[in-house]
Amino acid sequence: MSQMETALRQAAVMTFEELGFLFTTPELNEQQRNAPVDAAVSVAFNGPLRGHLMVQVSGDWLPTLAANMLGEDEPPPPGLQHDALREIANVICGNVLPAITGSREVFYLSPPQIVEDTTQNGKPPTAAAHIGLEGGRADVLLFLDESS
Amino acid sequence: MALNVLVVDDSAIMRRMIIKTLRLSGLPLGEIYEAGNGQEGLQILHDHWIDLALVDINMPVMNGEEMINQVRANPETADLPIAVVSTESSEMRIEMLQQKGVEFVHKPFTPESLSQTIVKMTGVNHEPDGDSASPSGGYDF
Numbered sequence: 006m007s008q009m010e011t012a013l014r015q016a017a018v019m020t021f022e023e024l025g026f027l028f029t030t031p032e033l034n035e036q037q038r039n040a041p042v043d044a045a046v047s048v049a050f051n052g053p054l055r056g057h058l059m060v061q062v063s064g065d066w067l068p069t070l071a072a073n074m075l076g077e078d079e080p081p082p083p084g085l086q087h088d089a090l091r092e093i094a095n096v097i098c099g100n101v102l103p104a105i106t107g108s109r110e111v112f113y114l115s116p117p118q119i120v121e122d123t124t125q126n127g128k129p130p131t132a133a134a135h136i137g138l139e140g141g142r143a144d145v146l147l148f149l150d151e152s153s
Numbered sequence: 154m155a156l157n158v159l160v161v162d163d164s165a166i167m168r169r170m171i172i173k174t175l176r177l178s179g180l181p182l183g184e185i186y187e188a189g190n191g192q193e194g195l196q197i198l199h200d201h202w203i204d205l206a207l208v209d210i211n212m213p214v215m216n217g218e219e220m221i222n223q224v225r226a227n228p229e230t231a232d233l234p235i236a237v238v239s240t241e242s243s244e245m246r247i248e249m250l251q252q253k254g255v256e257f258v259h260k261p262f263t264p265e266s267l268s269q270t271i272v273k274m275t276g277v278n279h280e281p282d283g284d285s286a287s288p289s290g291g292y293d294f
Contacts, residue, residue: 019261020261023261024260024261071166074166074170075166075169075170075173076173081166084165085165085166085169088164088165088166089166091164092164092166092167095164095211095240096240096260096261098240099211099239099240099241099242099260100240100242102242103242103243104242108242108243108244109243109244109245110243110245111243111245111246112243113211114211114240115211116163116211116212116213
């Protein structure tokens, strides 16, 4: 695993566990691997590195995440569930970039956006972390622009 | 003294988390106002008396840094206690914000870190609700 992927995994695990109160697993079982994508969100950034971070969630745990974040038993409406995912992506992105470049660097993050097309025109991510969460998974994908 | 608090964050769920933390902290709260960006936050500051503002940095329309600059430039709001609640991790940018006279709370935060920061800023004592904190310290936000 590259240093970038290690930083990505650490930022993602910390965020899901501390902000979302979800247990994570480093290895994916068959159910987690095969779970279809429910939603995806992307955060664009610029600074010493430019690109975007995408978080794809699979396995229907988004309602649990949102309820956990609010400390409530019942999941909130879908709008707030997507908002929870946007905030998760924002926190992962805000924490991983300085972990890669050093904490003196300044990055500017755009507001996270829900994305429908997750294919990225076939472009592979620069770094990826696949994290097991309950019956599903989160794919945390870092795409750096070629000029970065 | 009941504190009127302004929470500025483009994430509705984060605003709710912050407000819930404030309510659980036992701090004496008056009115709590919400804004989704810096521009809305400035309008609320213009219309209402606010004792404390909790402000995110990365927001659409007007970001938190620009809002803080305008708050500090206005004699009526220049001394407003402000805590930045953000994912910002750049030491340089955090130092720049602190030079504007703001406290900084990093996301994800714990209720304890947020309420301790507010007590430090306002000097207002608090008594947490009996059922609001687990022995281990309760929620991490």
